[in-house]
Amino acid sequence: MSLSRAKIKQLRRSLLAWYQQEGRTLPWRDSSDAYGIWIAEIMLQQTQVKTVIPYYQRWLSQFPTVEALAGADLQQVLKAWQGLGYYARARNLHKAAKIVVEQYQGKFPNQLEAVLKLPGIGRTTVGGILSAAFNQPISILDGNVKRVLARLTALTVPPPKALKDLWQLSDILLDPKHPGTFNQAIMDLGATVCLPKTPNCQQCPWKTHGPAYLSNLQHQLPMREADHPLPHKIIGVAVIWNEPGQILIDKRPAKGLLGGLWEFPGGKLEANETIEECIRREIREELAIEVEVGSHLITLEHAYTHFRVTLHVYHCRHIGGEPQPIECDEIRWVTLDEIDQYPFPKANEKIIDAIIAAKTS
DNA sequence: GAGTCGTGGGA
C-alpha cells in the first residue's frame, strides 16, 4: 500500500485527535519513570490490560525501584508474578534489574542498543519503553498494531507472513513529533475500537482511509494461519503426606515450562496403565520413594498454549525411602500454613484449594 | 525460523 505524505499526516492527525478524546487512563501513563514503564511493558506482553493492572500496582509497592527488584530473591519475584503466566518474563526481569544496577548504576538506559540487550526486551518492547519514557521515535508492532495495520491496508496474508512490511508501515506512520503519544494511541485504537472479532468501525478515526472498511472486509481481517490441534495429556498427580502431616512439593528446573515454580509431583499416564500405577511409577522415577495411593482428591482440566492436560490428583502416603531431587531442582516437606509462601502455577493453586477445602469439611 | 512459553476473558 502506498501512502502519500499528505495521507500519512492525515492519519497521524486523526489518530492523535481521537486519542485525546478516547484514550485510556492507565497507571503507567501517569509518569515518565522508565522503571515503571518497563515493568508495565513486560507485564503487558501477551497479557490484557485488565489482568495486568492489579499485578502492576502490587509490584510497584513491593519492588518500588530497580534496586529493590535486583536485591530480591528470584523466589520472591516469582511469587509476585504468580498467576500472570509466561514466567520467563519474571526471570528475565530479575536478571535485567541486576544488569541495570551493576552496569548502569541503577539508571535505566536510554540507548536503543543497550536496552535491546536486556533480557526479555525485544523490538516492540524497546519501542514501547523508549517512546513512552523518553519520547524517542521508535516504532512498535504488537498484536494491536498488526491488526490495525492489516485492516488499514487490507493485508492479504496473515501478519506473521508480512512482518517486514508491517514494521515498515509502523515506521512510516509513527509521528516523529509525538512518537510516545502516537504509539499509545495506535495500541488503544486496537484495544478499544479495532477489536479482533467485532470492530466498532463507526467510531474509528481511520474509517474513511482503509480499503478494508471501504470494501467491508474488516471482519475477515487479519487473515489467520492454519491452527493445529492441541495435544492432550493425562497426568497423575500425588499429594504425598508424611507422618507429621507435611506435604511433599518440588521445584521445577529453572528453565522451560513453569521454570522455578513449585508443584505437586506426578507425570504422564502411559499406555495400559492405571492412574494409581502411573503415580507410583512417576514418584519412584522422580523422587526415588515409595508411596501408597489413597483417595481421589480432585480432577482438573487445564489448557496451556500448546497442549492441554487433565490432572488426576490423589492423596498419597509416604511409605519408604528418602526423597531425591532427580528430575527437579529441589524438594521440600511443607505444612499447609507454609505452602502459600511458595510460587505455584495456576493448576497447582487449585489443588491447594482442594486440599484445604477437603480438610475443613 | 518454527516451537516454546500461561492464563483469563470474550464470543
Add this chain to the structure above:
DNA sequence: TTCCCAAGACT
C-alpha cells in the same frame, strides 16, 4: 463447550 487471542521474546 470450545476456540480465539491478548501491549512478544527467546532458541
